[in-house]
Amino acid sequence: KKSNPYQITEWCRSLIRPQVKPGDLCIDATMGNGHDTLFLSQLAGPSGRVLAFDIQQAALDATRKLLERQDGVAPVSLFLDSHANMGDYARPGTVSCIVFNLGYLPSGDHSIATHKESTIAALEQGLELLKTGGCISLCIYSGGDSGFEERNGVLEYLKGLDSRRFLVVLSCYYNRPNHPPIPVVIYKL
Numbered sequence: 380k381k382s383n384p385y386q387i388t389e390w391c392r393s394l395i396r397p398q399v400k401p402g403d404l405c406i407d408a409t410m411g412n413g414h415d416t417l418f419l420s421q422l423a424g425p426s427g428r429v430l431a432f433d434i435q436q437a438a439l440d441a442t443r444k445l446l447e448r449q450d451g452v453a454p455v456s457l458f459l460d461s462h463a464n465m466g467d468y469a470r471p472g473t474v475s476c477i478v479f480n481l482g483y484l485p486s487g488d489h490s491i492a493t494h495k496e497s498t499i500a501a502l503e504q505g506l507e508l509l510k511t512g513g514c515i516s517l518c519i520y521s522g523g524d525s526g527f528e529e530r531n532g533v534l535e536y537l538k539g540l541d542s543r544r545f546l547v548v549l550s551c552y553y554n555r556p557n558h559p560p561i562p563v564v565i566y567k568l
């Protein structure tokens with residue numbers, strides 16, 4: 380299937396690609412069906428490593444299946460744990476890229492979704508795990524089943540980040556109606 384370069388996850392990937400080199404350590408904070416886990420493991424290559432988190436066993440099962448028989452990818456560790464605990468799994472200053480695709484799995488239970496408090500706790504830890512020059516990408520959704528609380532809370536948190544330590548770049552689908560998703564990349568300076 381041909382991917383749409385303007386779709387939010389592809390947009391974020393175009394910004395992530397230059398940041399990750401073979402041998403790097405990366406984290407998928409919201410594993411879901413594993414597409415971002417696979418993407419990161421392709422960038423990091425066999426000498427790299429990827430850690431992936433989700434709170435649903437179904438996500439680990441789907442991701443394990445997707446990763447079967449992939450060649451030339453990084454070894455991947457799948458954790459049934461909240462991304463709010465990612466600080467327990469890596470050392471500060473060692474991670475090149477962390478991907479957050481917030482919300483719920485479109486094909487899954489919409490009531491199992493990310494939440495403002497745990498997302499912000501995960502971002503706090505993620506920013507410490509990042510090495511200088513590393514980045515966190517975020518796909519933020521709102522409206523419908525996602526509501527607005529998480530989007531508003533995360534945007535407020537990002538606004539307050541120390542501009543001497545982090546650069547926060549937010550894109551916007553400016554002329555799209557309703558509540559378009561928001562792609563964000565945070566760079567550690």
Ligand code: SAM
Binds near residue numbers: 410412435460462493
């Ligand atoms: N990146 C995924 C993919 O490629 O299919 C899509 C992710 S989906 C939009 C969001 C995922 O976040 C869901 O699978 C959900 O279970 C997971 N999630 C919700 N709260 C979480 C938490 N506290 N820690 C880790 N994952 C969480």
